[in-house]
Amino acid sequence: MTAADSKRVATWPQPEPDPDSAGFWDATAQGRLAICRCIDCRTWMQPPLERCRQCAGAVEFAPVSGIGTLYSWITVNRQSVPGPEVPYHIGIIELDVAPGIRLAGIIDGADPASLQVGIDVRVELRPLSGGNFIAPVIVVPQD
Numbered sequence: 001m002t003a004a005d006s007k008r009v010a011t012w013p014q015p016e017p018d019p020d021s022a023g024f025w026d027a028t029a030q031g032r033l034a035i036c037r038c039i040d041c042r043t044w045m046q047p048p049l050e051r052c053r054q055c056a057g058a059v060e061f062a063p064v065s066g067i068g069t070l071y072s073w074i075t076v077n078r079q080s081v082p083g084p085e086v087p088y089h090i091g092i093i094e095l096d097v098a099p100g101i102r103l104a105g106i107i108d109g110a111d112p113a114s115l116q117v118g119i120d121v122r123v124e125l126r127p128l129s130g131g132n133f134i135a136p137v138i139v140v141p142q143d
Contacts, residue, residue: 011130012106013081020048023061028125028134034061035101044098066123066136068093071102073115084129087112091138093121105136114140 017025020036027034036048040057052059073091089107094100105123107115121138128135 012083012128012135014128014131015133015135020050024048025133027061027063028136031125031134032063033066033123033125033136034063035095035098035103036060037062044101046098046101046103064095064097066095067097068095068103068121068123070115070117070119070121070138070140072117073107075112089115091115091121093123093138103136105138107138107140110140 015021015025023036024034036045036059037043038045038052038055038057038059041052041055043052043054045053045059048061049059051057071092071094073089075087075089077087079086089110089112090104091107092102092104094102103123108124108126119140121140123136124139125134126137127133
């Protein structure tokens with residue numbers, strides 16, 4: 001390990017919001033998890049789009065609870081970008097309020113042996129180290 005490695009702070013790559021995703025990041029900055037939804041036909045959309053893919057209606061970011069089930073996950077054992085120490089886990093959850101809508105996030109505090117498809121999880125919003133963003137973190141409730 002070099003001196004530079006020992007001084008490295010565990011930071012994540014920062015998001016680059018675009019016009020479609022800005023509403024998501026604006027909501028997280030206010031402490032709310034929100035997913036893109038059509039105002040007219042109420043279709044949920046993730047990733048977000050400027051117009052509804054079903055009816056071309058206007059969209060908004062509607063609050064969601066962040067409760068869901070683990071759809072999939074990976075364990076990162078080798079860094080491909082600068083970031084925290086490995087290993088760490090990235091998961092995809094399916095939101096209970098919007099079946100078929102999935103959200104990715106860092107899995108925090110779970111024993112890897114406890115991870116399995118279908119377990120109950122929830123999203124918490126936490127500061128993303130290395131910048132000014134608040135990001136979704138997947139938490140596996142402890143029994």
